[in-house]
Amino acid sequence: MAEANYLKMMTDFWETAGKTASEAQKDLFQQLAARFAASFPLAAMPVGAAGPNNAGAAFSELLNSLMALPSAVKAATDQSNLSDKKTAELLQKIMNPQEWLSVSGYTDQSVRQLVEGPKFADIGQLEGKFAVLFKAWTDLRTRALEQSTIQLKAYAKAAQEFTGTLRELAKDKPLDSRAQLVGLWVDVANRHLLEAQRSAEYLENQRELLRASTGFKRAQTELSDFYGEAFGIPTRSEIDDLTRMVAELKREVRADQRRRRRQGNDVVDRRTAHGSI
């Protein structure tokens, strides 16, 4: 691979996670509302401040307002006489809110991994269970988006402080290395993220996100168990019952082995104590 391609690969690698996460989240709630309205007009749609439309609107508003950031960096780097455009690109990416979302995208991905299972298209027409499942999914996406918004706010504060610090440093003691630049960003952004992750708002969201992910998985399991019973396939709860029985049996076997081993040791010890018998 030519050197230029290596460079492109690394910068693309950096970019992909953030872009994927943010684009997916921007589209999510529009699609959700449309699908929900078309399929289940009577199903329970979450309402109020925690609903997906509000969460999505707050998220979009914040994200859009921050999108001026990379273009401002680009304008500044374009004005300078940089020979290494790839390096300039990398700095623009550091200051790109879409890249920051790779962190919340990671959260999103982990939540998705927790709830992997049958896809909606496979579930069928059991409207009651389907509606419960869909509401659980909506709750989960809402909570995940709320968490992304909390993190994005923290990044916004960090970006503000970072650029302010750079401005001050430029006057008196300019940074002269990439390590110093990155170190400054990491210190500032880490502090804001950690403060956010200790906040009451974050902790409340964390509890609700966990409950929502569990609720979704529960709804999914109940639906798949319904089909399992209908088609004679072992259900999750039946497998769990068997697992419990096997665990208890193995516990008894291990206890028995332990008893026999100790009885054997006792015999050996008696022989040692009293000579051969």
Add this chain to the structure above:
Amino acid sequence: MAQFDQTGATAASNIVGNVSALGRELAQSARLIAEVRDEEVEIGTAPKEEVWRCDKVILYRYKAVAERKLRTPLLIVFSLVGRYTIVDLQEDRSMVRNLLKLGVDIFVIDWGSPSRADRYLTMGDYINDYLDGAIEAVKEASGAKQVNLLGICEGGTFSLCYAALHPQNVENLILMVTPVDFHARDANEPLSHGLINLWTQNLRGEDIDEMMDVHGVLSGELMGLVFTSMNPVRNTLKYNLDLLDVTDDKKKFLNFLRMEKWIADRPHHPGEVAKQWVKDLYQNNCLVVNKLLLDSQRVELANVTMPVLNIFARDDHIVPTAMTRDIGKYLGTKAYAELELPAGHMGIFVSGKTQSVLANSLADWLFARQKS
């Protein structure tokens, strides 16, 4: 809302002008990634043989590289959160190899990879069955009547419980980066310290029960996310930027990859163990108040009467020193010693600074207590 300032961007662009070597480093990093072979990033390679197994648990004995001078064998018990291979990450960063050279006979437990099928395993099963079975196997293989027990992190907590319940089998107890007092906090601790305590104590008990009932395990991926979130920006950038710092040195580059390989391999916690770990320990701090029940047996720390060496890391953000320092007051032993090392939670095993001091201090302490 953040108002972006053009002056700051201009300052940043000036720095960019001074780092034009970055492009070359990126290319070098990509080239090294393409060249590296699987065998170059193998971890836990010190020769060893299997001596016992029960279900998914395997006991290994490391092959001696020097005359065995310590009569009582050392059994290493790692956490369920990661793999024991961190104690032998690579040849020049290996507590195991350093101890073998000093004449210590070493065994290690591999907990395997618990799945949903293991969801009903409890801490009692791990401590009273698997750990006890492994200790009996060590005694049988070595001919010793007791073992020196070395527990790391959660494995240290398991070892402490075992020593309290079966003190007759433990000659000396060594705890490393082990959480004991789950509610102890240092008022001046950094922002990144104690987050697991904060987050676990934030959860409702019934939500934890429901989560384990639904998922069956505490997933390794979720624990990985928790650890990443404790240093969020640093961890997000490391694959893009930290990597660049090691591109001029293949040895450092391979060290980086081996550590990442270890980090990426996170086993699940069986559901019942996770419930006890989070609720009984992180939330209710049962161990230090002698209220922890394992198989209906109360864990009384006053029964820990053998000599105890407690080793902890000054910069540990996962088990802050407050959780482990000064725990001698809870124990029945009069021979309690502490060793604080300048490293982080796992850095204690892989840091160049701690390599010799860790193994030498540990061996000195054990040899000093060797019964004649």
